[in-house]
Amino acid sequence: MKKFLGTMLFVTACQTLFAQSIQKDSVQLPPLEVRAIRASERAPFAKQNLTKADIQKNNLGPDLPFLLNQTPSVVVQSDAGNGIGYTGIRIRGTDATRINVTINGVAYNDAESMGTFLVNLPDFASSVSSIQIQRGVGSSSNGPSAFGASINLSTHEINNKAYFSTSNSAGSFGTLKNTIQFGSGLLKNHFTIDARLSSIKSDGYIDRATSNLKSYYVSGAYIAGKSSLRFTTFSGKEKTYQAWYGVPASELANNRTVNPAGTEKSGEPYNNQTDNYKQTHYQLFFNHQIANNLDLQITSYYTKGAGYYEEYKADQKFSKYGIAPITVGTTTYTRADLVRRRWLDNDFYGQNISLQYKKNDEELSIGGGWSTYTGKHFGEVIWIDKINAFSPKRYYDLPAIKKEANIYAKWQHSWATNFSSYIDLQYRNVRHQMDGFQNNPTLYINRSFGFFNPKIGYQYNKNGWVHYASFSIGQKEPNREDFEAGNTKQPKKEQLQDVEIGLEKRNKKTIWTANVFYMNYKDQLVLTGQINDVGAYTRMNVPNSYRLGLELSHNTILTSKLQLSSNITFSKNKIKSFTEYIDNYDTGGQDAITRNNTDIAFSPNFIAASTLAYKPTKALRVELQTKWVGKQYLDNSSLQERSLEAFANQDISASYEFAKNSSRSFLLTARVNNISNQKYVPNGYSYAYVYGGETITENGYYPMATINYLIGLTIKF
Numbered sequence: 001m002k003k004f005l006g007t008m009l010f011v012t013a014c015q016t017l018f019a020q021s022i023q024k025d026s027v028q029l030p031p032l033e034v035r036a037i038r039a040s041e042r043a044p045f046a047k048q049n050l051t052k053a054d055i056q057k058n059n060l061g062p063d064l065p066f067l068l069n070q071t072p073s074v075v076v077q078s079d080a081g082n083g084i085g086y087t088g089i090r091i092r093g094t095d096a097t098r099i100n101v102t103i104n105g106v107a108y109n110d111a112e113s114m115g116t117f118l119v120n121l122p123d124f125a126s127s128v129s130s131i132q133i134q135r136g137v138g139s140s141s142n143g144p145s146a147f148g149a150s151i152n153l154s155t156h157e158i159n160n161k162a163y164f165s166t167s168n169s170a171g172s173f174g175t176l177k178n179t180i181q182f183g184s185g186l187l188k189n190h191f192t193i194d195a196r197l198s199s200i201k202s203d204g205y206i207d208r209a210t211s212n213l214k215s216y217y218v219s220g221a222y223i224a225g226k227s228s229l230r231f232t233t234f235s236g237k238e239k240t241y242q243a244w245y246g247v248p249a250s251e252l253a254n255n256r257t258v259n260p261a262g263t264e265k266s267g268e269p270y271n272n273q274t275d276n277y278k279q280t281h282y283q284l285f286f287n288h289q290i291a292n293n294l295d296l297q298i299t300s301y302y303t304k305g306a307g308y309y310e311e312y313k314a315d316q317k318f319s320k321y322g323i324a325p326i327t328v329g330t331t332t333y334t335r336a337d338l339v340r341r342r343w344l345d346n347d348f349y350g351q352n353i354s355l356q357y358k359k360n361d362e363e364l365s366i367g368g369g370w371s372t373y374t375g376k377h378f379g380e381v382i383w384i385d386k387i388n389a390f391s392p393k394r395y396y397d398l399p400a401i402k403k404e405a406n407i408y409a410k411w412q413h414s415w416a417t418n419f420s421s422y423i424d425l426q427y428r429n430v431r432h433q434m435d436g437f438q439n440n441p442t443l444y445i446n447r448s449f450g451f452f453n454p455k456i457g458y459q460y461n462k463n464g465w466v467h468y469a470s471f472s473i474g475q476k477e478p479n480r481e482d483f484e485a486g487n488t489k490q491p492k493k494e495q496l497q498d499v500e501i502g503l504e505k506r507n508k509k510t511i512w513t514a515n516v517f518y519m520n521y522k523d524q525l526v527l528t529g530q531i532n533d534v535g536a537y538t539r540m541n542v543p544n545s546y547r548l549g550l551e552l553s554h555n556t557i558l559t560s561k562l563q564l565s566s567n568i569t570f571s572k573n574k575i576k577s578f579t580e581y582i583d584n585y586d587t588g589g590q591d592a593i594t595r596n597n598t599d600i601a602f603s604p605n606f607i608a609a610s611t612l613a614y615k616p617t618k619a620l621r622v623e624l625q626t627k628w629v630g631k632q633y634l635d636n637s638s639l640q641e642r643s644l645e646a647f648a649n650q651d652i653s654a655s656y657e658f659a660k661n662s663s664r665s666f667l668l669t670a671r672v673n674n675i676s677n678q679k680y681v682p683n684g685y686s687y688a689y690v691y692g693g694e695t696i697t698e699n700g701y702y703p704m705a706t707i708n709y710l711i712g713l714t715i716k717f
Contacts, residue, residue, distance in 0.1 A: 031156040032287045032297035033105035036354035036367055037141045038132045038152055042412060042420045044457030044468035045138050046500055046515040046551065048072065050131040052157065057623075058653060060169040060671055060710040061177040061200055064118050064125050065089035068151075070609045071133055072551050072567040075602075075629055077683035079243040081205030081257070081705045082173055082673075084213075086119050086240060086275075088683065092135060092519070092547060093573050093603030094148025097479060100141050101151045104232065105352055106283055106301045107143025108153075111373035111402045112480040114144050120279040120305070121236040122213030123198035126167070126179050129157030135551070136517055137455065137472035137498040140408040140426040142352055142369050145453065145474040147496050155219065156230065156285075158192055161185040169669075169712030172705070174203035177712070186223075193220040205705035207259040208269065209243035226289035235280035242273050242309065246684060246700030256679065256703045262312055265337070270312035277307025277344075293359040299369075302349040308341040310382075321381050321395040328386060337385040340395075346375040350404075361414030368407035375400045379438065396441065400434040400480070418462045422470065424455035430477045437484045439536055445483045449493050451475035457500075466504040473497055478539075482525055485538040492541050495522040509557040519547040526601070526636055529581040529688070531590065545575040545600060566610035573603035575636055584690040591690060598638040602683075604646070606630030622654045634686035634699060641697045642688070647680035649673075649704075667714040677707045 039045050048071050055067055062083030065076040075093075079086040088096055097114040100107075109116055118124065132152045141150055162185035169177045176199075183194040196217040203210050214237045221230040242261040251258045262269035284300045317335045318325060325334045350371030357364040377398040384390045408426035415421060427450070434445040457470025478491040485491060502515040525539040532538040549571030556564050575598050581590040599605075608628040615621045632644040653671040660666070674680075684701040 031104070031154060031285070032295055032354065032356065033285055033299055033352070034130075034152070034154045034156070035356060036297060036352075036365060037102060037105050037139065039134055039139045040363065040412065042414075042422070042459050043139060044422050044459050044470035044500065044502070046072075046135040046502060046517065047138070048133045050133070052129045055125055055128055055131065057655065057669075058671060059123075059125050059167075060669060060712045061171070061175050061202070063087040063122075064128075067125055068131070068133065069627060070565075070567075070611055070625055072553055072609075073135060073149075073549075073569045073571075073607055074609075075604065075607060075632075075682055077702055078704065079206070079702055080202070080209035080211065080240070081243075081703060082175065082202065082708060084175065084200060084202040085204060085209060085211040085238075086117070086244065090602060091133070091149035092517070092549065092569075092571065093600060095602070098147035098476070099149050099151060100138075100143050100146040101153070102141055102143060103153045103281070104155060104283055104285070105142060105152075105299055106281075107141075107371065109143050111346075111348060111371070111404075112375055112400060114479055117277075119211075119213070119236075119238050119240065120277055121234065122200050122215045122238060123177065123179055123196075124153075124215065124217070124234070124236070126181065126198060127155045127194075127196050127217040127234065128153050130154045135515075136500050136519065137453075137474040137496060139455065140406075140410065140424050140453065142371075142406065145428070145451070145476045145496075147474055147476055147494070155217070155232065155234075156221075158221070158223075159183045159185055159194065163716065165714060165716040167712060167714040169710050171671075171710035172708035173205055174201070175710065176201045190224060191220070191222050193218070195219075204241075204243065205257060205703075205708070206243045206247075207257050208241045208261070208273075209259060210241045212239045213237070228285075228287045230283075230285040230287075232283040232285070233281060235278070237278040238275070240275045242275055242311070246702050249699040249701065252681075252701050252703065256701075264314040265312045266314075270339075272310055272339075273312060275307070275309040277305065279303065279305040279307075293357055295356045295358075297352075297354045297356070299352040301351070302347070304347060306343075306345045308343040310339060310341045312339055313337070321393065323381065323384075323393055323395070326384070326387055326390075333384075333386065336387070338381050339383040340379060340381050342377075342379045344375060344377060346373065348373045361420075363410075363412040365410040366408070368405070370405040371403070373400075373402040373404075375402075377438070396438050398434070398436045398438065398441070400432070402433075403431045405429050418460055420459050422455070422457045422459070424472075426453040426455075427451070428453065428475075432477070432483065434480065434483060440484055440486065443484065443486065447483075447490075449475075449477045451477075451493070464506045466506070467502065469499075469501045471497070471499055478525060482539050484536065485532040485540070489532060489538070489540070491525060491539070492523050494524050494541070496520070497522075511555045513551075513553045515551040517547065517549050517551070521545045521547075524575075526575065526578070528578055528636070529583075529590070530579075531581070531583075540578075542575055542578040544577070546573075547600070547603070548572045561615050563613045563615075564610065565613075566608070568608040569606070571603070571605055571607075573600040573605070574598065575600055578636065580635075580637055582688050582690060582695065586690060586693065595637060598636050599633050601634060601636050602632050604630035604632045606646070619657045619660070620654070621656075623652070625651045625653070629682060632682075634684050637688075639697075642686040642699065644681055644684055644701075647678060647682070649678045649680055650675050663717065665716045667716075669712045669714070670709070671711075672707065672709045674705065674707050679706060680704055 066083040167179040200213040217234040219232040262273035352369035354367030406428040455472040459468040474496040482491040497520040523541040553567035655669040
């Protein structure tokens with residue numbers, strides 16, 4: 001990997017030495033790596049674009065999902081309860097493993113789990129210049145297929161003038177965020193550099209759910225005539241006390257901040273029951289204008305991640321960890337309390353390339369990419385009670401490799417003044433090689449998947465009206481955990497057929513949009529309660545399931561000082577038929593139950609959001625944000641006892657910009673979350689079993705904080 005990085009830096013140096021003179025207006029063009037994968041205004045998909053101002057107005061500490069909470073069909077959650085640390089986002093009911101996330105066109109989803117752990121990039125929102133969210137399959141991108149949405153983040157904004165800013169915020173639960181940003185501006189019309197340092201600390205709403213997060217961002221570009229070269233690196237380091245066990249149902253009413261993590265230790269909870277991870281990204285972008293209407297973009301990237309989570313385990317058998325009995329004095333121990341660490345050490349690297357042609361009514365993009373992921377999964381016992389001379393013992397070591405390649409072609413053509421068509425064809429190939437699993441070390445996986453993902457649609461616009469329709473196919477490989485099902489229960493690929501039909505009306509004061517979607521899944525992987533060959537719960541393919549919905553949104557200027565925006569989603573999310581399995585402790589087996597036409601887990605039929613903004617003066621802005629989320633089921637049974645109640649909550653924020661002039665400004669922001677002090681829960685889990693002839697259900701919950709606040713001051717020079 002050092003050789004790979006050295007090559008990237010060598011190319012950067014050569015380009016700097018032999019660069020040509022710049023055309024000043026070229027720095028205003030959108031980055032090619034963004035144009036290659038984002039849906040244009042004429043693309044027939046449901047999408048939303050967020051500007052830097054949209055992102056920054058509430059950026060006081062909570063993670064990126066909470067900054068997207070007001071966008072259509074979104075539900076967010078937080079393990080710690082206050083949006084800092086481990087957070088999650090669902091769009092149209094689909095979780096982060098089914099949402100394609102890219103940063104400057106580079107895939108961010110973890111290659112094996114396909115999750116997006118934004119806790120590894122704390123305060124990354126401070127470096128983001130724009131975001132596009134596409135709901136549904138959307139346009140072809142890099143990384144895993146979008147089965148619910150895609151989120152594209154761009155950081156490559158060019159600032160013509162030098163700047164310096166510091167943002168500091170503090171609030172409830174000991175939250176403290178400090179950010180410093182600075183940039184050179186455009187030096188001698190060629191060179192620019194931007195940088196950021198960030199630190200976020202919080203005690204969390206949940207007991208001991210502390211976060212200690214640090215990150216940096218540096219991006220330098222050299223722009224010369226028809227070419228540009230940019231090197232971007234960013235890194236995050238997180239240490240969070242585990243809060244992923246949830247709050248038991250018996251504690252939710254009177255002790256909703258209780259944290260079971262670390263309590264296997266007698267007396268006080270184990271003080272280092274933490275998750276520790278560092279992730280560093282290196283990205284190199286070469287852009288070249290081959291001709292007036294033809295652009296080339298090449299991206300090389302490398303991501304290094306390494307970390308572990310540590311946990312105290314009581315009364316563990318040594319044989320489980322490959323440790324022989326230990327004799328101390330006259331006593332021989334075969335089991336004891338111990339502390340273990342489970343590690344992940346991974347490397348992810350690859351390249352993307354795109355060729356983009358645009359002239360008059362014609363837009364054509366041809367591109368693709370390749371990537372390789374190597375992951376080392378291993379565990380260590382680092383301490384055993386009563387054993388003073390114990391040396392750390394590695395008890396499993398399981399390497400894995402994933403290779404991926406894709407090619408695509410996108411063609412957008414205007415056949416008439418008001419009518420354009422869209423065709424997008426992608427082929428994607430994935431190969432997994434896994435040398436065993438922790439609970440099944442002799443299960444070796446060597447499987448390949450090939451996916452052809454076509455998309456077709458049109459857009460018609462006239463007199464402020466816009467109408468579009470599209471049909472798309474997305475296909476997705478299983479996650480790492482799915483392969484652990486065993487030799488006899490290997491998962492199949494998933495397929496999604498997505499129909500989107502939209503209508504939009506614009507005038508000077510109002511924008512109205514309506515979008516109907518039908519997402520038909522074949523062989524979707526869901527949890528059914530069935531255990532695999534080694535007794536673990538694994539997702540299984542269900543033949544037929546679907547999502548049918550209507551998304552409505554509007555933005556209206558009510559008066560010169562008052563603006564209202566809102567969105568609402570009505571949906572029906574169903575599994576047509578599947579078999580649920582419940583552990584039966586009376587028989588030692590599992591009971592099979594056939595269920596028909598049930599709701600898909602964590603897919604509310606109703607989601608809505610509204611923002612009422614009042615700006616009485618040029619310097620003062622006040623916003624009232626409201627969020628409604630309908631009833632959710634914790635699994636796919638549609639049983640009342642395995643559900644989350646519907647909830648609504650409101651946040652209010654105010655910002656005042658003072659002493660503003662051409663060289664400096666001071667922005668004071670205050671935000672109060674959950675102003676009505678609601679005790680709501682957006683996430684949880686459920687486990688049902690049979691004991692003593694009765695079916696017993698045990699639920700766990702991840703409650704959000706009651707009323708809390710954040711206050712921040714940003715100074716810009």
